[in-house]
Amino acid sequence: MRFLLLSLGLCLLLSSCREEPKINYSATKTADFSTAAVAGPHPLATKVALKVLQNGGNAIDAAVAMQFAMAVVYPRAGNIGGGGFLVYRDADGNSEALDYREQAPAAADRDMYLDEEGNVVQGLSTRGHLAVGVPGTVAGIAEMHRKHGSRPWKDLVGYSIDLAMNGYRLSQSEVGRIKRYHDDFAEFNKSTPFSDTTVVEGSLIVQPALAATLRRIRDKGAAGFYKGKTAELIVKEMKSGGGLITLEDLANYKPAWREPISKDYKEYRIISMPPSSSGGLCLAQMVEMLEPYPLSDWGFQSTPAVHTTVEAMRRAYADRAEYMGDSDFYPVPLDSLLDDDYLAGRMNDFREDSAGTSDAIVAGLEAVRESYETTHISIIDAAGNAVSITTTLNGNFGSKVMVDEGGFFLNNEMDDFSAKPGVPNMFGLIGKEANAIMPGKRMLSSMTPTIVEKDGELFLVLGAPGGSTIITAVLQTFLNVTEYGMPLAEAVNAPRFHHQYLPDVIVHEADALGNGVKEDLEKMGHQFRETKYMAVIKALQRLPEGTIVAAADRRNPDDDVKGY
Structure with missing residues (x-):
């Protein structure tokens, strides 16, 4: 069987877009595949998903491996410190949804981002330790694999461990983002692999601390994140900066299967x-x-x-x-x-x-x-099972807080609550009582x-x-x-x-x-x-004859499609 790989650059397209009044919107990353396809935000992660499919894994298997790979190679948005949503349709037409959105810690309260006069304190829900909700990503990935996975968990997580240990090369766009947030990294962290001011395009990023975290997840599943060493590191990080998440918050987190809309x-x-x-x-x-x-x-x-x-x-x-x-x-x-x-x-x-x-x-x-610092993957496997998954840290690199010795960034999803009903969040969205902060509650999303x-x-x-x-x-x-x-x-x-x-x-x-x-x-x-x-x-x-057309967006130069 002939495997087709596509990873096209966008420089020529973007240049022509500036010069020409008419744009060929189809001149971007797209391909037709006869059997299975993946569209995702980073070529290395998309390649991992393709390998899983080629080796007989199903769409969920590919999604599991790909999500962990994105936590390594796409740190501004790919994550194990955030949350997300799965919409799944199997080959027989049955569909379901998995909600693994973050939750407010038990110590959270509806007025936690207000000053004494009842006004929202700017930045308190978007930067630093207090902005972090209880992560749901690892629990969600483990749950979708438990219910629908066909390949061994350890094998699927193993791809990301290899990437973290062997390293990956930074793209030009990634370097720009790292430099843009250097001051934030310095403010909230002792050090991160991304705080080096000398990084340039092509710099090799090796992440041994993240690899160690992923090994615990590989060996113990969700418990390798929500209990034991990793959970202790998260709580230690929270205490260092005034965050609220406790060991109990982590141990109590559960994803939820829901009826799709x-x-x-x-x-x-x-x-x-x-x-x-x-x-x-x-x-x-x-x-x-x-x-x-x-x-x-x-x-x-x-x-x-x-x-x-x-x-x-x-x-x-x-x-x-x-x-x-x-x-x-x-x-x-x-x-x-x-x-x-x-x-x-x-x-x-x-x-x-x-x-x-x-x-x-x-x-x-x-x-x-x-x-915009969210990620999405779309997968169709050879049997016709389909996966649509969106995950996020919320902002670029989330709260800008990396778990010391854990090697992963934490979300700033608490901003997606209504810090004060009627007051817009960082994206200008208005919310009211339905989205007010409550302990254990999931914040509203646009994903x-x-x-x-x-x-x-x-x-x-x-x-x-x-x-x-x-x-x-x-x-x-x-x-x-x-x-x-x-x-x-x-x-x-x-x-x-x-x-x-x-x-x-x-x-x-x-x-x-x-x-x-x-x-x-x-x-x-x-x-x-x-x-x-x-x-x-x-x-x-x-398409009606079974061909799968894959398309990634011109708006992100790192987007990639692969299939066979």
């Missing part, structure tokens, strides 16, 4: 993540609100298509702010928020010729910022790992990093394929726009909303803010 859209069925993620719920709401409108007739990023899509985004994010949080702690009204009549009613005040205002759009039911069926058959596997823009990027990629007829690579790399209720602006990439569309929308009352780029999609599409 499902929503039909024409001949398609969207399967996505439920709370504690808002992603699947918002995505389902938006497609339902948009289904009655002739998007394909209007055309890609035409004035009416953008206007209507923005107004659906505005309404979904308003509901996100009011109603969404950890469903184990707050009665998220899922049935009501997904009700077809309710969602049709959400667009009753939509006007085709004028922008709505977020002051006027409130949550529709009666009362009863993830960063949107998603699988799409067409006429009951596997069709798309996709997701992204990108903070609050994840949900709208997944939406637009889906619509680009299904409504605007784009090949997958073009759909992934097409320019994007975003609206999240508050602030009341359309955020857009520089090459979006051309041909007078932005001017038309301004006349309708919309306001704008330009951004360099948004979420970074990794996607797979299974």
Whole structure:
């Protein structure tokens, strides 16, 4: 069997994008594979997943090995000190979701980031030891392997240990990020492998402390992280900087299997993540609100298509702010928020010729910022099992705190709670009581790992990093394929726009909303803010004859696809 590997650079593409008004959005990292495929954020980690598939492992096996490999070679976002979500569909069409989001420590309280006057203390929930939630990644990986893995745990973890001991070479983009956060590393750590100011492109990074941590996980499973030596190192690190996590917090952490969010859209069925993620719920709401409108007739990023899509985004994010949080702690009204009549009613005040205002759009039911430094992987194996996984540390290198002698960064996910209801987090997202801090509670997320069926058959596997823009990027990629007829690579790399209720602006990439569309929308009352780029999609599409198309995003030069 012929194995195809693809790892294409983007320098030529990005150069041409700056010089040419028209961009070939399909000229990026993409390939067709006959049997299995992986799309991920780093070529070395993607290569590990491919090896597992080639050796007869299934999609879960590949995901397990790949997630640990990312903790080694992608330290700004790949992690064992964070958390994430899995959406899984087996070859028979059965689907489920695993929530291994971080939790607030038992000593956390709703006002822990407020000063004496009740105002949010800037930086307290984003930097340093107090920003850290109880990590869920290792427990989540162990649980998905327990239920669906087919290859020995020790073998799958072993790939990451080899990478940590043998080292990997830094890319230019990684060097830039390391230098950018040097002062943060120095402030919160005695030393890290990434605090050396002499690092340059090609520098070899060897991580013996991380390798030792991974060996404990290899030998003892989740207990090798949540108990014993590693747990003691985490707690010691917490005490050194005023953090809250205790041995009891670690020992008590459990991931949760949940029923996925499902929503039909024409001949398609969207399967996505439920709370504690808002992603699947918002995505389902938006497609339902948009289904009655002739998007394909209007055309890609035409004035009416953008206007209507923005107004659906505005309404979904308003509901996100009011109603969404950890469903184990707050009665998220899922049935009501997904009700077809309710969602049709959400667009009753939509006007085709004028922008709505977020002051006027409130949550529709009666009362009863993830960063770009997230990772996503999409995998389809030879049997047809599909995995969509998004994990995160939240910000670049999370809290900037590395566990001394442990070799891994800890998250700053506590910022994804509503530090003060109504006050935006680092991504400008508003939350209310549903997402207030409580001990043991999971913070609300925008991560949107998603699988799409067409006429009951596997069709798309996709997701992204990108903070609050994840949900709208997944939406637009889906619509680009299904409504605007784009090949997958073009759909992934097409320019994007975003609206999240508050602030009341359309955020857009520089090459979006051309041909007078932005001017038309301004006349309708919309306001704008330009951004360099948004979420970074990794996607797979299974064609009717069985070919798998893999596409990675031009927005991240490290993205990679592999398959056979």
